[in-house]
Amino acid sequence: MSSPDPHGKPRRRPGRPRKLPVAEQRAVVVAAARGVFAEHGPQAGTIEQIARRAGLSRQAVYDQFRDRAAVLDAVVREIEEQAFAAIGAPAARWADPDLRAWTRANFASMFDFVAAHPEALPVLQEAERTGDPALTRLRGRLADVYAEAVRARWAAHGVQTGRGDRALVAMYFAMTEALVGLTGEGDPADRYALIELLTEFTVGGVLRLYEHTPGILYRLR
Numbered sequence: 001m002s003s004p005d006p007h008g009k010p011r012r013r014p015g016r017p018r019k020l021p022v023a024e025q026r027a028v029v030v031a032a033a034r035g036v037f038a039e040h041g042p043q044a045g046t047i048e049q050i051a052r053r054a055g056l057s058r059q060a061v062y063d064q065f066r067d068r069a070a071v072l073d074a075v076v077r078e079i080e081e082q083a084f085a086a087i088g089a090p091a092a093r094w095a096d097p098d099l100r101a102w103t104r105a106n107f108a109s110m111f112d113f114v115a116a117h118p119e120a121l122p123v124l125q126e127a128e129r130t131g132d133p134a135l136t137r138l139r140g141r142l143a144d145v146y147a148e149a150v151r152a153r154w155a156a157h158g159v160q161t162g163r164g165d166r167a168l169v170a171m172y173f174a175m176t177e178a179l180v181g182l183t184g185e186g187d188p189a190d191r192y193a194l195i196e197l198l199t200e201f202t203v204g205g206v207l208r209l210y211e212h213t214p215g216i217l218y219r220l221r
Contacts, residue, residue, distance in 0.1 A: 025056070025060065025063075025064060026064045026074075028054050028055075028056070029050060029054050029056065029060075029061050029064050029065065029071065030071070030074050030075055030078055031054075032050050032051075032053035032054035033045065033050045033071045033072070033074075033075050034075055034078075034079075034119050034123070035053055035119070036049045036050050036053055037072070037075060037119055037122075037123055038118060038119030038122070038123075041122070041126070042072055042075075042122070042123050042126040042127065042130075043126060043130070045068070046068065047061055047062070047067075047068050047071070050068075050071060072123075072127070073132070075123060076123060076124065076127045076132060076134045079117070079119075079120045079123055079124060079134075080124070080134055080137065080138050082113075082117065082120070083113055083117075083120060083124075083138055084138060084141055084142060086109060086112070086113040086116075087109050087110050087113055087142060088141070088142050088145045088146070089109070090105045090106050090108075090109045091106055091145050091146045091149040091150075099153065099154075099203055100199055100200075100203050102153060103198075103199045103202055103203050104195060104196070104199045106146070106172075107172075107176060107195045107198045107199055107202075108195050110176045110180055111176075111180055111191050111194070111195060114180045115191070121177070121180070124138065139170075139173050142169075142173070143166060143169045143170070143173075146169045146172065147166050147169050150168055150169060154206070159206065159207075159210045168202070168206065171202075172198075172202065175198055175201070175202075176198060179194050179197075179198065180194075
């Protein structure tokens with residue numbers, strides 16, 4: 001029989017830990033998988049490593065996902081939605097009328113996301129290499145948001161980008177993805193300096209283009 005506690009209520013005997021609800025257990029597995037894939041790579045991480053990190057048995061992982069590929073797919077989908085929310089939001093909500101401030105905030109959003117989730121970009125890139133166009137899909141969704149915002153923002157400054165807005169957004173993603181993980185000898189590159197570089201290159205470049213060779217933008221309309 002259980003012995004009473006000081007307040008007269010019976011104590012529960014030690015037993016098996018409470019089994020997490022299915023949704024919670026699934027979330028625990030996905031979070032553990034993100035850590036494993038960050039440490040070992042999306043193709044090298046194993047179910048055993050994921051189970052150990054999650055504090056679950058291998059069977060508990062298999063109860064949620066049929067195989068390692070299904071775990072990776074869930075991780076990719078979660079990262080894609082997080083990235084879309086974090087990187088796409090500033091384009092729509094940032095109200096500062098200053099063109100450089102707005103551009104800087106958008107570049108910073110991607111750097112901030114990668115800093116907070118260092119495994120995200122490598123996982124998406126690996127998914128792309130192995131047949132899941134996750135990164136292409138994310139770029140497309142973000143391009144829809146940014147192209148509309150770019151068109152409206154530049155129009156407020158007297159610059160009509162026409163279909164050039166899509167080209168500008170494509171350049172934005174290509175440059176940022178190339179620089180966000182930039183490393184070299186010694187300390188990592190100063191992220192704030194890289195953000196300023198991207199900001200000045202983008203804003204200064206478009207303004208010079210519009211002033212000196214407006215025919216290029218006209219041909220993109």
